[in-house]
Amino acid sequence: MGCFASIRVGYAPTLQLISEAQEGRLAVPTQSSGAEGRDEQHQSAALLRRCVAGDAAAWAEIIQLHSRRIYSICYRFTGSQDDAQDLAQEVFIRIYRTLKSYDGSRGSFTTWITTVTRNLLVDHYRSRKNERLTDSLDASPSGNEDALTLGERLPDVSPGPESHMRRKDRQKMVQAALGRLSPELREAVILRDLQELDYREIAVILKVPEGTVKSRINRGRTELGRVLQRTYRQA
Amino acid sequence: MNQEQQFGMECTEFEALLTEAVEGALGEGQMQRFRAHAATCPVCATSLAEATAGYQQLRSLEQVELPATLMHNILVATTGVEPASAPTEVRVHQSWMQRMEAWLRPVLAPVLQPRMAGALAMAFFSITLIVNLLGIDIRHPDSIGSGITHTYFSTKSRIVRYYDSMKIVYELQAGVRELRSLLPEESSQPEPQPKEQQEKKDKNNKDISVQPQPEERQRNQNYAQQSGKAQLASYTPSQSAPPYFIAERNRRRTA
Numbered sequence: 001m002g003c004f005a006s007i008r009v010g011y012a013p014t015l016q017l018i019s020e021a022q023e024g025r026l027a028v029p030t031q032s033s034g035a036e037g038r039d040e041q042h043q044s045a046a047l048l049r050r051c052v053a054g055d056a057a058a059w060a061e062i063i064q065l066h067s068r069r070i071y072s073i074c075y076r077f078t079g080s081q082d083d084a085q086d087l088a089q090e091v092f093i094r095i096y097r098t099l100k101s102y103d104g105s106r107g108s109f110t111t112w113i114t115t116v117t118r119n120l121l122v123d124h125y126r127s128r129k130n131e132r133l134t135d136s137l138d139a140s141p142s143g144n145e146d147a148l149t150l151g152e153r154l155p156d157v158s159p160g161p162e163s164h165m166r167r168k169d170r171q172k173m174v175q176a177a178l179g180r181l182s183p184e185l186r187e188a189v190i191l192r193d194l195q196e197l198d199y200r201e202i203a204v205i206l207k208v209p210e211g212t213v214k215s216r217i218n219r220g221r222t223e224l225g226r227v228l229q230r231t232y233r234q235a
Numbered sequence: 236m237n238q239e240q241q242f243g244m245e246c247t248e249f250e251a252l253l254t255e256a257v258e259g260a261l262g263e264g265q266m267q268r269f270r271a272h273a274a275t276c277p278v279c280a281t282s283l284a285e286a287t288a289g290y291q292q293l294r295s296l297e298q299v300e301l302p303a304t305l306m307h308n309i310l311v312a313t314t315g316v317e318p319a320s321a322p323t324e325v326r327v328h329q330s331w332m333q334r335m336e337a338w339l340r341p342v343l344a345p346v347l348q349p350r351m352a353g354a355l356a357m358a359f360f361s362i363t364l365i366v367n368l369l370g371i372d373i374r375h376p377d378s379i380g381s382g383i384t385h386t387y388f389s390t391k392s393r394i395v396r397y398y399d400s401m402k403i404v405y406e407l408q409a410g411v412r413e414l415r416s417l418l419p420e421e422s423s424q425p426e427p428q429p430k431e432q433q434e435k436k437d438k439n440n441k442d443i444s445v446q447p448q449p450e451e452r453q454r455n456q457n458y459a460q461q462s463g464k465a466q467l468a469s470y471t472p473s474q475s476a477p478p479y480f481i482a483e484r485n486r487r488r489t490a
Contacts, residue, residue: 051415056314056316059310059313059314060306060310063306063309063310063313064306067301067305067306067309068301071299071301071302071305072298072299075299076296076299084462085302085305085308088305088309089308089309089312091311092309093309093312093313096313096314112295126482168489170295171295171296171297174292174293174295174296175296177292178293189289189293193290193293193294194293194296201303211251214251214254217254218250218253218254218282218286220289221257221285221286221287221289221290221293222282222285222286222289223285223287223289223294224288224292225285225286225287225288225289225290225292226285226289228288228289228292229285229288
């Protein structure tokens with residue numbers, strides 16, 4: 001992912017951020033539509049042909065190639081290991097049942113399996129709508145204005161020399177903040193910043209125009225940064 | 236003014252380019268204009284800062300650890316077949332011990348249970364004891380027959396020697412008895428004499444002096460008791476006959 005300098009947003013000049021981005025300190029997501037993506041596509045197509053022909057080893061290889069990515073998407077979206085396992089399993093069950101109906105002309109296998117994953121995540125989110133936490137981070141639990149808000153009660157993690165525990169805390173905090181985003185913004189930033197899919201592919205998966213994809217990514221990043229900045233400032 | 240006209244950017248355009256700018260994917264010219272607008276517009280500058288911070292935090296997330304059982308569960312859920320272990324693992328050469336263990340395990344399964352451990356331990360110790368008593372050396376299996384034979388004959392010889400020794404002892408005892416029988420037997424019948432004497436005295440002398448006769452009888456009885464006790468106390472297997480021989484001898488004499 002590259003090495004990022006510890007930037008204290010709000011203290012460093014904005015131009016410094018732009019210069020750092022130009023110097024390449026901010027990692028550029030790799031485009032999956034390059035040569036590497038084409039090779040992966042060819043490999044997946046060959047494996048799929050063998051799967052349809054009844055080759056069990058080819059199916060196991062497909063699982064091995066994609067299980068980590070699918071599980072990662074499910075985990076980052078749901079925030080739960082158990083839900084992520086169940087959903088990932090369900091994704092592959094659906095793929096296995098509809099292998100013969102897959103048409104390579106409509107898109108790559110990666111796009112297809114990610115679309116199935118995304119649809120399952122949306123269904124899962126809707127089915128658990130009532131259990132979802134809807135309180136914003138700025139709302140106090142008891143309604144008392146003087147009470148600590150949810151954002152204020154986040155774990156105290158201050159930037160500085162990171163020990164193992166602080167890194168783990170930071171990971172949990174970012175995951176928690178990601179879980180606070182709306183599903184539309186959450187899936188957009190996950191597919192772009194974590195899965196490194198290109199805008200065109202994300203647009204096909206989300207069934208929205210590329211402009212909408214970029215807008216959602218911007219809003220997702222902005223909201224996430226705002227929440228985490230507030231947390232650091234209060235620490 | 237001229238610079239703004241040349242490089243001017245509206246906030247809408249700034250927002251459209253924000254995604255690529257944060258990722259560092261803009262060209263040199265566009266970056267200049269982008270930078271210039273951020274320097275003049277505080278709202279856009281704040282958006283840029285927050286978007287960059289959020290992007291950095293997301294990129295700092297570590298790779299998710301895959302559960303160890305996920306692939307297995309997926310295979311079972313899709314194909315319904317338990318994934319077989321790698322053929323190479325099954326075909327690893329097994330030693331004769333491993334093959335024997337694999338063959339014996341199903342046979343001994345009913346026996347190899349915790350509740351059978353005590354019984355097996357007792358059986359083991361019993362067998363060990365028997366083997367030790369029989370003189371079998373399991374380190375040399377070919378000598379088991381000769382070992383058993385040797386043990387048999389050595390035990391037999393010991394028994395024979397024991398009984399031979401006993402025979403000699405009994406013969407000696409018999410000889411001693413004979414010698415004793417030839418000796419005068421003063422203390423052989425202490426009890427009948429005082430009684431016989433007393434009867435004679437009673438018959439001959441009707442004047443019974445109570446005091447001396449009972450005393451004499453008592454004294455004789457005491458002597459008899461003392462002699463009996465002395466006889467019993469001085470008895471040793473090597474010097475005199477055992478009590479059952481005395482009883483046998485008395486029985487013969489009385490008969």
